[in-house]
Amino acid sequence: MSGSHRSAMRPVTVLISSVGRRSQLIQCFREAFTELRVPGRIVGTDVCPGRAPAAHLVDKCLQVPRCDHPAFSGEIFRIAREEGVRLIVPTIDTELGFYARNRLEFLRSGIFVGISDPDTVLIACDKQRTNHWLVANGFPTVRQDSPGAVLANKSQWELPLIMKPRFGSASNGVSKISSFSELEAHNHSELPFLVQEIAEGMEYTINVFVENGRCVCAVPHSRIEARGGEVSKGQTSKNLKLIHLATEIAERLPGARGALNVQCFTDSQGTSKVIELNARFGGGFPLANQAGAKFPRWMIESLLGLPSTAGGDWEDKLLMLRYDSAVFIHGVDARP
Numbered sequence: 001m002s003g004s005h006r007s008a009m010r011p012v013t014v015l016i017s018s019v020g021r022r023s024q025l026i027q028c029f030r031e032a033f034t035e036l037r038v039p040g041r042i043v044g045t046d047v048c049p050g051r052a053p054a055a056h057l058v059d060k061c062l063q064v065p066r067c068d069h070p071a072f073s074g075e076i077f078r079i080a081r082e083e084g085v086r087l088i089v090p091t092i093d094t095e096l097g098f099y100a101r102n103r104l105e106f107l108r109s110g111i112f113v114g115i116s117d118p119d120t121v122l123i124a125c126d127k128q129r130t131n132h133w134l135v136a137n138g139f140p141t142v143r144q145d146s147p148g149a150v151l152a153n154k155s156q157w158e159l160p161l162i163m164k165p166r167f168g169s170a171s172n173g174v175s176k177i178s179s180f181s182e183l184e185a186h187n188h189s190e191l192p193f194l195v196q197e198i199a200e201g202m203e204y205t206i207n208v209f210v211e212n213g214r215c216v217c218a219v220p221h222s223r224i225e226a227r228g229g230e231v232s233k234g235q236t237s238k239n240l241k242l243i244h245l246a247t248e249i250a251e252r253l254p255g256a257r258g259a260l261n262v263q264c265f266t267d268s269q270g271t272s273k274v275i276e277l278n279a280r281f282g283g284g285f286p287l288a289n290q291a292g293a294k295f296p297r298w299m300i301e302s303l304l305g306l307p308s309t310a311g312g313d314w315e316d317k318l319l320m321l322r323y324d325s326a327v328f329i330h331g332v333d334a335r336p
Contacts, residue, residue, distance in 0.1 A: 010039070010084075011039040011040055011041040012033070012038055012039065012040050012041070012086050012087070012300060012303070012304070013040075013041045013042075013043055013083055013084050013085045013086055013087075014029055014040065014041070014042050014043070014085070014086070014087045014088075014089060014300075015042075015043045015044070015045065015079070015080060015083065015085045015087070015088045015089065016029075016042060016043070016044050016045075016054075016058065016089050016091060017044075017045050017076070017088060017089065017090045017091060017092075017095060017099070018045065018046060018047075018067075018090070018091050018092045018095060019044030019045065019046050019052055019054045019055050019058060019061060019091070020046060020052050020053075020054055020055075020091065020092075021052070021053055021054055022054045022091055023053060023054045023057050023325075023327075024286040025054075025089075025091070025281060025285065025286065025296075026042055026044075026054055026057055026058060027286075028285070028286060028289045028294075028295075028296045029042055029089075029296045029300075030042070031289075031296075031297075032294060032296040032297035032299075032300050033300070035294070035297055036297060036300060036301070036304075036306065038300065038304065040300075041059045041060075042058045042059050043058060043059060043060050043061070043062070043079070043083050043085065044058040044060070044061040044062070045061065045062050045063070045064045045076070045079060046061060046063065046064070047063070047064065047065070047066055048063070048334075049061045049062070049063050050329075050332050050333055050334040051334050053326075053327045056327050056329055057327065060083070062079050062083075064076065064079070067092075067094050067095040067098055068094070072098070073098065073102070076088075076098075077105075077106075077109075080106065080109070080111050081109060081111075085111055086110070086111065086112065086303055087111070087112050087113075087114065087299060087300070087303055088106065088111060088112070088113045088114065088115075089114045089281070089299075090113070090114070090115055090280060091280060091281060092169070092280075093124075093125050093167075093169040093278070093280070094169075096115060096121045096124075096125060096279055096280060097118070097121055097122070097125065099113050099115045100115050100116060100117060100118040100120075100121040100279075101118055103115055103117075112303055114257075114258040114259060114299055115257065115258065115279070115280075116210075116253070116255055116256045116257045116258065116260065116279045117254060117255025117256075117257065118255075119253075119254040119255055120253045120254055120255050120256050120257075120260075120279055121279045123253065123254075123277065124260070124276075124277040124278055124279040125167065125279070126166060126167060127144075127164065127165075127166050127167070127168075127194055127276065128144075128166050128192075128194060130276060130277050131144045131194075134249075134274055137249075137252055139245070139248075139249060139274055140245075140271070140272055140273050140274060141273055141274045141275070142196045142197050142198075142199050142273050142275055143196065143197045144194055144195065144196045144197075145194070145195055146192075146193075146194065146195065147163070147183050147186055147187045147193055147194075147195055148187055150183060150195045151180060151183060151184060151187060154180055157195075157197070158197070159177070159178060159179065159180070160176050160177055160178045160198060161176070161177045161183070161195050161196065161197060161198065162174065162175075162176060162177070162195070162196045162197075162198055163175050163176075163177050163183065163186060163193050163194070163195050163196075164193065164194055164196065165191055165192070165193055165194075166191075166192040166193065166194050167192070169229070169278075171226070171228065171229030172229065173191075173193075176198075177195070183195065196275070199264075199265035199273045199275055200265060200267045201265045201266045201267035201268065201271075201272075202222055202223075202265065202266055203222070203223040203226075203263070203264070203265050204220050204221065204222055204223065204237070204239075204242055204263070204264055204265070204266060204272075205220070205221055205223055205231065205234075205261050205262070205263050205282055205284055206218050206219065206220045206221075206242055206243070206245075206246035206261060206262045206263075206264070207219045207221070207259065207260075207261045207282055207284075207285055207288040207293060207295070208246050208247065208249075208250045208259075208260050208261065208262065209258065209259055209260075209293065209295050209298060209310060210250050210251070210256045210257055210258060210260065211257075211298075211302070211308070211310060213251065213256075214251060215246070215247040215250040215251050215256075216298075216310045216311060216312070217293050217295075217310060217311065217312050217314070218242075218243045218246040218247050218250070218312070219236060219288040219291060219293045219314055220236070220237045220238075220239050220242040220243060220246070221234040221235060221236045221237060221284060221287050221288065221320075222234055222235050222237055223284070229283070230283035230284065231282075231283060231284035231287070231320075231322075232321075232322045233319075233320065233321055233322065234284050234287050234319075234320050235287075235317060235318065235319045235320070236287060236288070236291045236314065236315060236316055236317060236318045237316065237317070238316040239266070241266075241270060241272065242264070242266065242272065243312075245262070245264070245272060245274070246262045249262055249274070249277070250262070253277075256279070258295070258299065259280065259281045259282075259285065259295045259299075260277070260278060260279050260280070261277075261278045261280075261281075261282040261285075262274060262276075262277055262278075263275050263276040263277070263278070281295070284320070286320070287318065287320040288314070290315075290318060290320070291314040291315040291316075291318045292313060292314035292315055293314045294309070297309065298310040
């Protein structure tokens with residue numbers, strides 16, 4: 001497709017679901033439009049657009065119910081059709097199941113969703129399933145069990161331990177347990193929790209991109225510093241062991257597709273243990289994009305039938321140092 005034909009195209013509309021604070025992800029898609037010389041438009045959805053910074057950085061943002069509300073499905077389908085959406089990019093764990101189950105329904109309307117098959121989403125969004133799947137497939141991971149099971153076998157566990165919600169995300173609810181009495185206090189919580197041994201070493205996220213069942217790119221970066229579960233300081237690393245591990249995981253997952261990431265710890269001996277999988281763009285993905293792993297560009301190329309530029313050529317030792325910025329909005333009602 002020539003540049004003149006591309007410039008004459010109708011804008012390609014991308015919907016970023018639960019747009020929240022994802023200002024840099026928006027920028028990554030805008031850069032992809034520019035690089036491909038394709039006219040693009042970005043629509044966002046959010047439960048409370050008035051309080052979502054990135055809602056004011058898209059071309060249009062629309063309010064939707066929570067993803068567990070009965071009206072959510074109908075609203076998303078309506079918005080996608082009325083706005084001429086070609087690609088939907090889900091961003092939070094709680095909505096991934098909906099998009100995975102309905103991917104083919106969206107596709108029948110000519111709308112692509114950047115999401116893996118339901119089986120992979122189930123594995124990634126449930127930390128108990130994640131651990132069981134990793135063990136069953138022979139991947140290195142941490143020892144894990146329920147609080148009750150740990151308390152019943154105290155002699156087999158070494159303190160301190162990590163406790164986290166079974167269905168949590170962004171490090172919400174994660175705590176270090178230094179005594180069994182602390183664990184006892186959480187044993188009868190209404191929310192399901194899991195207990196893990198502590199993985200030693202440096203924490204890494206490996207952003208992977210999967211096309212037609214093949215991992216075409218894997219970019220590890222160290223999580224030097226994180227705030228609110230999102231990396232604020234990180235550096236890319238061409239660690240071949242991590243690249244191979246993440247590639248093997250991505251290609252073994254049932255129906256992995258598009259952007260995913262693998263989280264692990266690697267100790268001083270080079271031994272890694274995988275702690276989590278995420279079937280979506282990670283919060284630190286802009287580092288991989290800046291390094292040359294242009295996932296948004298590759299998604300748009302696939303969407304438009306353009307020659308794919310996807311590959312594993314990216315910059316090693318690229319350091320990302322994030323800082324706070326602000327969006328100032330005049331006269332907006334920011335009540336929930």
